[in-house]
Amino acid sequence: MGTDIERPQHEGLEARIADAIAPTIESMGYELVRVQVSGKERPVVQIMADRADDAPFRVEDCEAISHAAGAVLDVEDPIKGEWTLEVSSPGIDRPLTRTKDWNRYAGHVATLELMIPQEGRKRFRGIVLGADAEAARLKLDEGGEAAFPRSNIRRAKLVLTDELIAATAALAGVPALDEAGTGPDEDTGTDTAVSPRAKGAKRGPGGKKPH
Structure with missing residues (x-):
């Protein structure tokens, strides 16, 4: 899986990260939508992904991608020092990258x-x-x-x-509005798994770096 999947275009650091993680998450049944890096002192690596089978994207999917992509990036080491990994679905008002x-x-x-x-x-x-x-x-x-x-x-x-x-x-296959009369979140459309990481550090309970 993965050879026929269209990957979004990235440049620089974001391209290196995308190239590193895409094969792994594609083998898990996901497709990369976007990689975005923001911040300087402690950069945030934002990975946006879809399920290849078009099933609803849930927090469990965020967690699975977070663990897999984090392990790849720990080896590839594209960012020196501490950084944060954030994984989400594209949401409803999604970017159009492919x-x-x-x-x-x-x-x-x-x-x-x-x-x-x-x-x-x-x-x-x-x-x-x-x-x-x-x-x-x-x-x-x-x-x-x-x-x-x-x-x-x-x-x-x-x-x-x-x-x-x-x-x-x-x-x-769900109602357009929830019980409170509001729609899904505009930015992500789902829960987001956030995992603080640092070079050479292992993730502790709850995704936090051990002290």
């Missing part, structure tokens, strides 16, 4: 930001029309359609709408 994401969510609203301006601007919003390996397409809010080279997209994500919440709930 061709399958753009095509699966065609008909929903998304925003994107470019690295190099196109027609004098970097930010666009519209209805997703799909994508191939070369370009992603939107029906723009202001009218007309536009294609954007995938290599020039800095980031793109779905916009949280009632239609998207309903569609996501239908795919998962």
Whole structure:
């Protein structure tokens, strides 16, 4: 498993981390959606993943990926000193990083930001029309359609709408609203496993570094 899976594009440190962990989590039945590193004094490595079988992503999945990816990164040692590993699902307003994401969510609203301006601007919003390996397409809010080279997209994500919440709930086979009348969390859509780690240190009970 893994040779036919499209992996999102990353650069620099994030690319090294993605290349290191992707084969392992793919062998476990997951797909990498995004790796993001933030912070300087104690960097946070954020791993966003999906289940390959499209089943609901749960906290147990976060924990499984956290343990497996953490073990790989302890060996690869891409970051010196202390760092934190955070694993989550893409959530409802997910980033669009792969061709399958753009095509699966065609008909929903998304925003994107470019690295190099196109027609004098970097930010666009519209209805997703799909994508191939070369370009992603939107029906723009202001009218007309536009294609954007995938290599020039800095980031793109779905916009949280009632239609998207309903569609996501239908795919998962759950009600669109919980008992309190609120939808899933906008950022992750699920629980997140957070594991503080440090070079040469083992994880103690509850994911904390032993003293």
